[in-house]
Amino acid sequence: MDLFSASAASLSSQPLSEILRPKNLDEIFGQEKTLGPQSKLGQMLRKGYLPSLIIWGPPGTGKTTFALALSQHFQAHFVNLNAVDSGAKALREVGEAGRDRRLQLQQKTVLFVDEIHRFNKAQQDVLLPFVEKGDLVLIGATTENPSYELNRALLSRCRVVVFERLSESDLQKIVARAEDHYKKPLANILSKEAIQNLLEYSDGDARRLINSLEILYNFTKDQEDGERLNRDDMRELLQQNPIGYDKSSEMHYDLISAFIKSIRGSDPDAAVYYLARMLDGGEDPIFIARRLIILASEDISNADPRAISVAVAGLQAVEAIGLPEGAITLAQVTTYLASCPKSNASYMALNKAKQLVEQTRTLPVPLHLRSAKTALAKDLGYGRDYDYPHSYPTGWVDQSYLPEEVKDAKLYEPTNRGFEKNIREYLNWMKNKKPEEK
The missing domain is CATH 1.10.3710.10 (DNA polymerase III clamp loader subunits, C-terminal domain)
Known part of the structure; x- marks a missing residue:
């Protein structure tokens, strides 16, 4: 096997995600507002200044790719750690090696820590002196709000960069690159409806899209021209999973917040949409029902005194019948409360009364x-x-x-x-x- 053949064989053995991975900052899709030549951070990086960064965004938006591109752009030594597997001892060894590399070779060390929100306080404290002295340029990736998960000392030494989920047009660019690699249009193996469903299923996640494309192209590589998979065939092949949702993550808080605010804002369409999102993600229906009872008193109150009765009855019904039928009850309560007139007068009266009691303490009751x-x-x-x-x-x-x-x-x-x-x-x-x- 000659050198060219060996190189081609090596390339073909790589997963598609590595083959399509952007090699520099300009090839990264979907983050132009943050990393593009017109953005302040983009200009800073292109002028040669590399600060420590915390990259916050959904899965599959290019956080790891960005860290790799940065290390190549600055010709830095790249170290990749996962917060789940890395203890304080390993972090200290990486920091000391980075210090030696800076002093002896005048080379930067980029430490990329995936899932940095999983570091405990002691692990975060180990990094502080190395980041502060420039021994390490920390690039931390997280899907959770850094202000909740990282301590203030570490955050103060890093710049937080927000990555957005990829748009459909960004995903289509990735499809085009896969088509170039496989030398075959996606329309030759999937129906139009299936292609659209694939983009929707990817949900702004480049990794999910690329993994799906790899499965689809490999499965259909021997099929006849004109023989295309329909939507149901594709779904069966990919074993499409439910929407990503973690009841202990920030998504849990964001969705319940949007749900409550939609009801408070008298928008039943938005409210039932967020209800469906939570239920699809596996949220506890009892949790939702209890929040509806709170809302009935806090945001509707005496503007419709029936609201609290409807909400309490909804909780009792959900406890009695469970899911999936309990979702129908939750939808009824949600749309009713969203359509009610709103008042927080009794809630505000309670707050005023608490404040008055705090100020006046134990005034004597009139005789x-x-x-x-x-x-x-x-x-x-x-x-x-x-x-x-x-x-x-x-x-x-x-x-x-x-x-x-x-x-x-x-x-x-x-x-x-x-x-x-x-x-x-x-x-x-x-x-x-x-x-x-x-």
């Missing part, structure tokens, strides 16, 4: 409101001069219930929305009526 259960209490005037509201025609009498020091406090202010408008009108009517006789 006429105190319990007069004992003879001594009656002798002290407890309960004296209390007017029983039901003794009056309207069921209301003008008397003070708050302690004297805060008797004019206004805590609950009903809105003009939904049933709360009736409450507001009734309270105003009572307060503006002339005192009535028993």
Whole structure:
């Protein structure tokens, strides 16, 4: 075998992800806003300055590829570690080797740490002196919010770079590169519908797309021209998995936040969309039902007093029947609450009351409101001069219930929305009526 044949054989044995991996910064797709020649970070890198970076983004957006391209661009020594497998001892050895390399060879060492959010505090602390002195240029990759997972000392020494999920046009560029490699258009092996489904299934993840393309091209390499896989064939071949979702990850918090805010914003379409996302990802339906009960009181309250009953009934139904049928109940509760008039007046009244209690502490209860259960209490005037509201025609009498020091406090202010408008009108009517006789 001659040198050319050996080189070609070596290339053919490589996985497609390595063959298509961008070799420099300009070949990286989808991150032009962050890394492009017009971006501040892109300009900084192209001018020869390489800071330590934390790359935060979804899987398959080019974080590892970016680190490799940086080390090649700066002719740096590249060390690749995974946070799951690397202890403090290994990190210290890499840091000391990086220091020797900087002092003896004047060469940078790029330390790429995948899943850096899995480092504990002690591991992060080991890196600090090496990063601070320039012995290591740290490139950390994470799918989790770095401000939640990394300590402040390490974050202060790094610049956080946000990578976005790839757009469909970015994914199509990757398809074009695969077509060039295999010397065959994707349309020759997949139907139009299957191609579109493949892009949707990839969900902005280049790695998932490339792995799928490798399977599809290898499976169909011996098929006749014109014989194409349809969508169902492709799904069966790829064993398409559910949407990526981790109940302990940031995605969990982002989706439940978007869900609640969509209901609060009276958008049933968005609310049921996020509900479907969570259920598809395996979220606990009881967790969702409980959040709906909180929302019914916090964001709807007396604007529709039925909301809390609907939400509680929804939780009971989900506990009784479980999934998948419980999803129907969750959809009913979600769309009802999203369509209700909204008010946070009772929630705000509670916050104002807490603040007033914090300021005034233990003010004495007015004598006429105190319990007069004992003879001594009656002798002290407890309960004296209390007017029983039901003794009056309207069921209301003008008397003070708050302690004297805060008797004019206004805590609950009903809105003009939904049933709360009736409450507001009734309270105003009572307060503006002339005192009535028993």
